[in-house]
Amino acid sequence: MGIWLYLKRKIQANLFTITNRNLLLLSLLYLAVCWSLLVWAGEDELTSSFGQFVYYLMVTASTVGYGDYSPQSDLGKWVVALIVIPGGLALFAALLGRVATGLIDYWRAGVLGKRKLSVNDHILLLGWNGQRTLHMIRMLQHEEEGNRPIVLCSRSDIENPLPGEIEFVKVSSYTDSQEMKNARIADASCIIVDNLEDDITLSSALYCSNINPDAHLVAYFKDEALSALLSQHCPNAECIPAVGAEMLAKAAVDPGSSALHQELLASTRGMTQYSTFYPVSAAETNVEQVFMFMKREYQATLIAIQGEKSIELNPDLNVTIAPGMKLFYIADERIDDFKWDRLK
Missing domain, CATH: 3.40.50.720 (NAD(P)-binding Rossmann-like Domain)
Structure with a gap:
């Protein structure tokens, strides 16, 4: 008696729960039952090959109904009416619901930040x-x-x-x-x-x-x-x-400084600060030549340079710029490709 109650509880707990495993088992059972009943009803055309049988089952169960295949005997029509169509509709709805639920859960996991990402160089x-x-x-x-x-x-x-x-x-x-x-x-x-x-x-x-x-x-x-x-x-x-305190003090001494700082940092409007590297393959030059080159060719303004030591803001025109040095400039947009071969 105890074994029977245990099995009954297990069956009630698992058989009627629509898990992926149970959905697969129900689909296989549905195929087997429909195949057996159609063979028994003598519907040879519908069961002449497994591919044709599955095609007919999908078209009929989904109520698309192309009409190219149909049961010929009365018994076959009863099988389709009572088993194939009702069972197919139930399985079709369950499968669509499972797919929709999976997609929603996947999207929701991304919104909640619970999904493992597949990004690189981010x-x-x-x-x-x-x-x-x-x-x-x-x-x-x-x-x-x-x-x-x-x-x-x-x-x-x-x-x-x-x-x-x-x-x-x-x-x-x-x-x-x-x-x-x-x-x-x-x-x-x-x-x-x-x-x-x-x-x-x-x-x-x-x-x-x-x-x-x-x-x-x-x-x-x-x-x-x-x-x-x-x-x-x-x-x-x-x-x-x-830098809040520094910006407050600067604005107090030089009115308008805060607006200038915002323009330099804003990337969506106005003159904005960017950086680039003087090519390693280029010849040694000086600030004056690079300053005039940027202004003449790109309407950009060189404001600082950085070598092995700290950044030098507003450098003298005769300061040397060696290959590989970092250059800071302001421009309306970032300049991705400087034509350094035009530097004179």
């Missing part, structure tokens, strides 16, 4: 700061123009703020190796860390640097001491300090 943003993060994403989209995908990774209780435009990963910790696998840190070409708490920014940046030391790491800090600590452990990291 820009990874760690942290969510509301409108500031959205503004940064918009600027990155304008700069990249579809070149690199953008992935937002956040601990905040949010959904993907830009579904269809960026990828999204939801984690409970930026240093949880199991959860952070979804963000594919090792395959990112640029990692931007921007959190409200500097200690989280520091730990996240150190973790990312350990996973992917070749990525361009950018971190925003309000505390200069923590910024210096990250620079000490990760010399290649680019630490962005909080």
Whole structure:
């Protein structure tokens, strides 16, 4: 008696649950029953080959009804009316529902940040700061123009703020190796860390640097001491300090400075700051020649250079520019291909 009750509970719990396995078993059972009944009814034309049988079954069960094949005997018509069409409609609806549910679950997992991504050479943003993060994403989209995908990774209780435009990963910790696998840190070409708490920014940046030391790491800090600590452990990291106080003081002394700073940083309008490299294969030159070349050919203005040492802002015209040096300039749009052969 106990065995019978156990089997009954197992059958009730599993047989009538529409799992993928049960759906497959029901489909196979449906094919076997329809084939057997049509053979028994003498419908030789419908069962002359398995391919023709499946074709007839799909056309009939889905109620498309082309009419090129149909049962000839009365018994065959009863089989089709009572078994083939009702059973096919039920299975067809169940299959379509399962596919639709799977697609919705897949899309929903992406919105909730629970899906493992398949991206490479992407820009990874760690942290969510509301409108500031959205503004940064918009600027990155304008700069990249579809070149690199953008992935937002956040601990905040949010959904993907830009579904269809960026990828999204939801984690409970930026240093949880199991959860952070979804963000594919090792395959990112640029990692931007921007959190409200500097200690989280520091730990996240150190973790990312350990996973992917070749990525361009950018971190925003309000505390200069923590910024210096990250620079000490990760010399290649680019630490962005909080400049609110400096901008306030500058605007107080030189009215209009804040508007100028916004124009220099905005990537969607006006004169914006960009950088490029003087080709390694080019001959040594000086600031005056490069300055005039950029202005004459591209209406761009050279504002700084960087060699092995720190950035030199507003360099003298006779300062040497060696091959491989980094050049900073302002222009309406980024100049992707400088024709350095025109440099005189």
